[in-house]
Amino acid sequence: MAEFDFYNEEFRDSIATVDKEGKRIWIYPKKPKGKFYNYRNLLAYFYIALFLVLPFIKIKGQPFILLNILERKFVLFGVYFMPQDFYLFAIGMLILMVFIILFTVIYGRLFCGWICPQTIFMELVFRRIEYWIEGDYKDQKRLNDAPLEGSKIYKKLLKHTLFLAISIVISNYFLAYIIGMDEVLKIISEPVSLHLGGFVAMIIFSFVFYGVFARLREQVCTTICPYGRLQGVLLDQKSLVVAYDYVRGEPRGKITKDSKTFVSEKIQSSPAAYETIPLEKVSENSATDATSIFQKNLKGDCVDCKLCIHVCPTGIDIRNGTQLECVNCTACMDACDEVMEKVKRPTGLIRIDSIEGIEKGKRNVWNGRVLAYTVVLVLLIALEILLFSVRGSIEVLLLRTPGLTAIEKKEGYISNLYNYTMINKTPDNIIARFRLSNSNGIIEMVGKEEVTVIQSKKSSGSLFLHFPKNQVDPGKNNVIVEVIDKEGKVIETVKTTFFGPPR
Ligand code: SF4
Ligand code: SF4
Structure with a gap:
């Protein structure tokens, strides 16, 4: 049985999608399923419907939302903002930044997995098409390794044609948020010569989106997106993230006939009281600390099935701890819950929790930092409301x-x-x-x-x-x-x- 090394942080020296020679390792994530995946799907349907409908909504002739950077024309909720209103726009951007910081300090990178359009389109649109055409992860790998003939040509052609078609739709809508749906409809319906610039922009955006979803994929989240890089400075011991409960899970190992687990013994004696097994409780099992559990050769709840790694779209092992590649998509939570149900142990071995919650059983997101950001956010919102209310017509x-x-x-x-x-x-x-x-x-x-x-x-x-x-x-x-x-x-x-x- 492999021992868990709390202090081995070697995995942080490299990213899971690049090998030692610096070449890309293509990720084939296992098709996710489970409670959280279903919730994400419902949210995704809602977001996509909103994304498709919003450019058509008008309030008194104004679009509901328009972010025309080129002509410096901005409309939010039907309210027209001009370059003269730049101060309102700047304060609005500050509010957004402080809100994102506060949200990240409390909820980690949950935004990435559940709200970010990149993840929504990648995991819940493009990836689903891929599973539909090429099958689950093992079939996809087999197909990619196979020579280019017969059904492979057909499947690849079908997949990439659909990818390109969806990328064109996304590109057109993306433009609609910048120049307005009326302009986009003109570019589509009128002769190209009348809208050459708009037409070229459409083509460029279509291929950029196609490249992002067909090739770049998780690299956007792990190496390009600046928000992901900020994680390291924003998270602390109280932040809620997708986390592996190593106190309960370690030492990991396959179940054998006479496996004895300190956690399941505890749960059997008091299932209702079970949330996590903090270290103090571990010591009740005649072990004084986590290290002595290893010495006694007792097993934790992780059966080392590695399903949490197989489903991960960024290819990481969440059991190593919080990592910048984790987009908090919760696919590993679903996978692990399924395993826990099968081995008749409580779900939530991987769950949304803080390091403090896992180690001490305490969950309190409030600290000086959260309080300070909250005060700044409330003040900025109050200032924005005040300035907006005195803004003349x-x-x-x-x-x-x-x-x-x-x-x-x-x-x-x-x-x-x-x-x-x-x-x-x-x-x-x-x-x-x-x-x-x-x-x-x-x-x-x-x-x-x-x-x-x-x-x-x-x-x-x-x-x-x-x-x-x-x-x-x-x-x-x-x-x-x-x-x-x-x-x-x-x-x-x-x-x-x-x-x-x-x-
Ligand atoms: S570790 Fe889990 S939550 Fe994080 S990206 Fe991988 S599957 Fe998603
Ligand atoms: S899915 Fe759960 S049980 Fe399986 S390896 Fe991951 S943490 Fe361990």
């Missing part, structure tokens, strides 16, 4: 026309010429007028009295301000101009300066 810029000073356009008045720009941040058209606040000057529009600003667009023009000569100081005079809507309600107030001639 219209943004107005009113500047004196460069190069022009004071003129006498009207009898007894001094006049300045201004350029204005109005930006409508709402999904409705706005009809606005200017008026002076608390002064007896006159506004003279160049063109129409009223300015119509189309939803999410801007409108520009010019106007004159006239003030009686005797009320204007030489040099700069501060002026407040109000912008009012059709009902006479002030929707924006602008400060500008009026230039008076020297006396």
Whole structure:
């Protein structure tokens, strides 16, 4: 029986998917099944439905979500954000970052296995197609080792055609989140020459997605994604991760007729009280610590079947401890639970738990770090809500026309010429007028009295301000101009300066 070495960390010097020569080791994970896999499938159906439906949803003519980085146009929940709202966007990004950090500190990398689109599409769409066409892991390996003929050509062609077709769909939807579904439909339905740039982007994205799901696969999570790299600094002894209960599981070994396990003895005497077997309880079995259990040659609950390794999409052995390659997909939990049921031992030998939970039976995610991140997150959310609530429906810029000073356009008045720009941040058209606040000057529009600003667009023009000569100081005079809507309600107030001639 192999002894468990608590301190052997050699496995951290290399990753499971690269051999000593630096060549890729192709992973053939066993088809997962079980309770957690079923839950993940249900969630995946929900996410995929959402992914496919969201680009078609509009609120008052605006897309529900649009992240047009190229044109700096962002719409979230139907609310239009302009470059002028960048501070809201920046705070929103900070909230997201702090939330991810907090979530990781508490729940480890659960996001990767259960929410990340890469894992959802890879494990629950592409991998399922592969199992359907090529069979389970052993059949896939046999097929890959076989010469390229007959059924292999057919299966590979079918698989890659389906992979490419799904990649094209994903690429089109991905673009829809950037440029909008209306634009994507135009690229698809109108002549290519009218949308050459969009068409080329579609082709490039399609092949990128195909490459990711057909070839790159788990490498995205283990070597490319920066979030995975952050794990090492974010996790601590209290973080909940997919973890192997080595206290209960070790020393591992095959079951023989006269196998004696310290854990199962304990469970038989008090099954209801069983959660984990902390070290103190181990000592009740006349062993003083984990090392002395090995000396007494008692067996833990791990039967060393290696099923947890066979199902792992990143090819690791979770029994070695938390590793950066683990995406918390919980496939090993399902596999191990099945084995435990067969050998009539309690499930949960691999479970979501913290190191503290496994070693001491304590599960308390709260510590100073979690508290500090929570406070920062709450403050940032409060600030975002406050700034969002005072955000106006219209943004107005009113500047004196460069190069022009004071003129006498009207009898007894001094006049300045201004350029204005109005930006409508709402999904409705706005009809606005200017008026002076608390002064007896006159506004003279160049063109129409009223300015119509189309939803999410801007409108520009010019106007004159006239003030009686005797009320204007030489040099700069501060002026407040109000912008009012059709009902006479002030929707924006602008400060500008009026230039008076020297006396
Ligand atoms: S160790 Fe388990 S949870 Fe982690 S990636 Fe492998 S199968 Fe998924
Ligand atoms: S599946 Fe469970 S019993 Fe089998 S090797 Fe993994 S941890 Fe041990």
